[in-house]
Amino acid sequence: MTRHDGRQWDETRPISITPNYQRFAEGSALIETGHTKVLCAASLEERVPPFLRGQGQGWVTAEYNMLPRATNTRTPRERDSGRISGRSQEIQRLIGRSLRAITDLEALGERTVQIDCDVIQADGGTRTAAITGAYVALYQALKVLVDSRAVRRIPLHGAVAAVSVGLVKDDLLLDLCYREDFDAQVDFNVVMTDRGELVELQGATEGSPFPRQRVEGILALAARGMEPLFAAQRRAIRQL
Amino acid sequence: MTRHDGRQWDETRPISITPNYQRFAEGSALIETGHTKVLCAASLEERVPPFLRGQGQGWVTAEYNMLPRATNTRTPRERDSGRISGRSQEIQRLIGRSLRAITDLEALGERTVQIDCDVIQADGGTRTAAITGAYVALYQALKVLVDSRAVRRIPLHGAVAAVSVGLVKDDLLLDLCYREDFDAQVDFNVVMTDRGELVELQGATEGSPFPRQRVEGILALAARGMEPLFAAQRRAIRQL
Amino acid sequence: MTRHDGRQWDETRPISITPNYQRFAEGSALIETGHTKVLCAASLEERVPPFLRGQGQGWVTAEYNMLPRATNTRTPRERDSGRISGRSQEIQRLIGRSLRAITDLEALGERTVQIDCDVIQADGGTRTAAITGAYVALYQALKVLVDSRAVRRIPLHGAVAAVSVGLVKDDLLLDLCYREDFDAQVDFNVVMTDRGELVELQGATEGSPFPRQRVEGILALAARGMEPLFAAQRRAIRQL
């Protein structure tokens, strides 16, 4: 299987994470994987949503948005309709759950970290890039809390990252770009911790139901694809 | 492991599907699984969404909604905010994809089947019940097309149904009710065809990452739970 | 005058009220009159709207909604536009006023009963069926207050029900179905108490102004039509 950008079937795209990209945010990072670019910001707020008040624990939540010309043809802004699309909502809920899964919400205290993921350029894999980049923004914002002695240590249980795996014809492909994603019969997004545990697993098809025996191979491939992501996160964090 | 309603860990709730529940719809079914009740309607429309026009194929799409007192405390109507919640959107997109996966869209022709799933009573598993019940409503609506000779045979590749599996403490449980869902660390929704193939797989956790080796057992349990669902669908369809 | 369903001009459709239809609501009832089916739920809330705070009295209010396939062709959901149609608003305001007219709001105390009327199937007369059925749901919810000793007796002054009367050509018809409603030049909705007093009277025409002397006969016919409605309510309440 030759991929049109020359990658092997089990190879991720080149990845770079620029931390501290937005000067006024408590945490921020620009993640680039291939042509996909997502700007992630983390905002600290000294309050929690109503359903958590008085329970001595914090919250992490996320918003996801595309700039109009991230895409090949212009995508109208969601503010025009006043509606957040089902796709955006699905993705931002996934980002929030993924980050909460590795955050020590009790140690965070009654604070919220609001994550904003804005897609600057979209060439497939924006949701997985958003999760991987948001982790760095979250880390930087939490470090502000440590530096100001509001908490003793970074309230995280580990790192989290995400990657896609697709089934194109009968072949597995790691980290799909837009064109590969378009051609895939089955599309998995896998979110894992740096200890190799699963956080979230979403596999979908529109017209090609598939044997459940394929899931094992998909997860193994995703696990392998995590390595460069965690490495890029560590490099970014060292620059803070 | 004793379940509070007396079920075994690998047992689904009692299920019944009443076809043709709404007199004016082309297809409809009331599905009851335990205390969960979802009314599913299928509407035939002789047109397709703009992105499909002129391509000689049809479309199946779904909406999902809760009646205010389906739940233990009243849930405000989504029309009040003019916003469809992220949860509703996630679910209705899942229902649509699941039904399209088993529909022969070319054979359907330039028609849309619009599925409406309205939750009358919610005790966990409303999204999986909606998929299982919507299949019957879809079948009935497509039969209208056959009966009127608009198409030659029911344009379906097979049946589709869905069930949940949870990880409560260290135990797997099939077909969670609301209270079990609340207690589960990990929550899977599995959509399969009656040939045993996977259509969709969603596994999520908020705070308990888990070993990927557990996925195999989860899928096997889900596969076993499909049997009574497909049987109930067949009984309902025979009544049409 | 022969009616297409075989009824006499002064005859109501068969009516049945199933109380306690939704397990999690404080009160609920499914009312069926002919092919019209409306699900009514009553929710108790320990607060009143802002304009009543601190005045030692309660409130009863209502929402009215159609399921998309209650009707012959699919009606889009109001959440899509974020607008409640003028028709829905008119009807839900009417239901609220009708129930307040027989509720002892002082005896209720600073509580709100929120009524939800969801039309499952619409064959004319949904607003009058909603009023008649909502009374049973309201009664059941208020009984919860008595049973929990929050109030001493059911805070109601009596029962309330509603029926339509139409002028088709020159004939009066009681309890119009959809087709008769469509043909009627003049359409009255009459809300009365079980003591025979008027609560609300709405008579409208689009193109056939009529002599005011006809109103007396219309009201007399409506009064006669109330009997089976109050009887059905009493049967339902006895089952609680």
Next chain:
Amino acid sequence: MTRHDGRQWDETRPISITPNYQRFAEGSALIETGHTKVLCAASLEERVPPFLRGQGQGWVTAEYNMLPRATNTRTPRERDSGRISGRSQEIQRLIGRSLRAITDLEALGERTVQIDCDVIQADGGTRTAAITGAYVALYQALKVLVDSRAVRRIPLHGAVAAVSVGLVKDDLLLDLCYREDFDAQVDFNVVMTDRGELVELQGATEGSPFPRQRVEGILALAARGMEPLFAAQRRAIRQL
């Protein structure tokens, strides 16, 4: 019974109608009844709503709105919420039905007359004043059609006007001002043609069901109150 503005129980407030109030509208009128002032405009459009296309008949429809300081305390604009209140919708639907009842829609042809009623000052009876004033604006707009020879004669079957009647304690009062309306147990709005026929009848109470025998007297009083209204309309039309 002494009324606080010195009127008899069966006396309407002073009424004046200034036709042609807005220079750019096809028809317009400012109606003043006591302190209530409503500006009515009629716009001619050479098209009909979708449900009437190709049927060779026209349409009359209305919108109703309050200026923020029509009232004693400022009422926020409905554009802020993007919601038209239930009250406004009820009223504008009533105005539309009332005008359609006296319009010869076939003779009008495939045209719409859009009526706008904007309340400049509100002291009770704005909906009845709106109907009475809108008739003059409608007449003027239809005269434009006659003058331009688009239609042969004014396509109206007669005139329409409206007045309120209230039951305050045990007394009937004609044409309620805001304070009387507030005190009334029962409140009727009656719409009639200049031939003395009924177009619409709405009677409501919140807490005081009343004997149906009172309706006859209410209608008789309303009929008497129509005289000065039709006279004011005729004076206004003569000025065109």
Next chain:
Amino acid sequence: MTRHDGRQWDETRPISITPNYQRFAEGSALIETGHTKVLCAASLEERVPPFLRGQGQGWVTAEYNMLPRATNTRTPRERDSGRISGRSQEIQRLIGRSLRAITDLEALGERTVQIDCDVIQADGGTRTAAITGAYVALYQALKVLVDSRAVRRIPLHGAVAAVSVGLVKDDLLLDLCYREDFDAQVDFNVVMTDRGELVELQGATEGSPFPRQRVEGILALAARGMEPLFAAQRRAIRQL
């Protein structure tokens, strides 16, 4: 240069201001300049917006709206879309800033004056007329505070008014009507105090950039045009 309504190039349209036009408002004025008519109301509220709470100062803010038939063809109401148009927002922000520039917000105390400008008829210059008329409504509302001894003197530093100047071909024209505005290459709106100082200056062109040396002449002409406006304001205020 002959103007189609016979005015000289440096002449404003006839202006009249009727104070106290809306009986229930604390302040109100109907301003007419040529065929342009704007109704301005001022509402006193004993509170300030959140960002000013506890700072011992007041606020003045404005809303601007057109009645549907102020214009030559009907303009749909902004409530229909739930969106305030960019034009309306621009204008109401301008009105607010202009009035705040001459209000002594400290002396006003923690109160808000809410200005409502509703355009009854639009023939060009509605934003400048709104500012000029709103000053009178504001003055009247502030006088209520003095009369009730809530403040010692009218908390105003002076009067404010506004006028437009256009460049049509190569000629300057004062106070453009709609048709002149349509023809102008460059359009200035100038807001000044009665001491001859500038409050706001907005000059725009769509297709005809112009030498900056013209600005001096534009401002001089605007300054001359202020005289009749301030005179009309003084006459209106003397009637209070």
Next chain:
Amino acid sequence: MTRHDGRQWDETRPISITPNYQRFAEGSALIETGHTKVLCAASLEERVPPFLRGQGQGWVTAEYNMLPRATNTRTPRERDSGRISGRSQEIQRLIGRSLRAITDLEALGERTVQIDCDVIQADGGTRTAAITGAYVALYQALKVLVDSRAVRRIPLHGAVAAVSVGLVKDDLLLDLCYREDFDAQVDFNVVMTDRGELVELQGATEGSPFPRQRVEGILALAARGMEPLFAAQRRAIRQL
């Protein structure tokens, strides 16, 4: 007058424009002036808005938006309210007018260039930076038309740029950063062509009316500040 970033009173901030920043857009540019960063994209569409159809001319229009963490504290997204703020609307209308003033709309033909300005970081002067950067994106998109031979030459009459001037105490300052803008009594935004002509002039104050004689000096200072802006545009365009 010492400025806190060491600039002279008549000095602009360092400016850089990176063209072609978004790979999938027909034109794009990232403009940085001091800490302010705005991403501008230009999209070509082969159609015009309804009001221009069939007139043989094109259109240029703009949208302006802030990323949530462009600012010191997080700004909620406008999609949440479904409302575009008055400030955003004012700015995007200004950007559109400014670009249209230098575009040859006839030569463009029946096409629209849609400009998107997204503020990545906001330290004052985002609207002027947006205009200056958008010109480069517009140029690049129009060059696509020339390269594809859809038009013969770039349909522009010249370049356009914008800068702010403020009056802080009694001193004029060129190109205000956020803190200076906050302190300024009077704030001008000046849009000019590279021939030195004025396109738009907006000067506003909230509490400090000022002598009109100051305007001349403000415009002269703005004209001087244009030089580095046009130079940066030329450098960016040479890189295309």
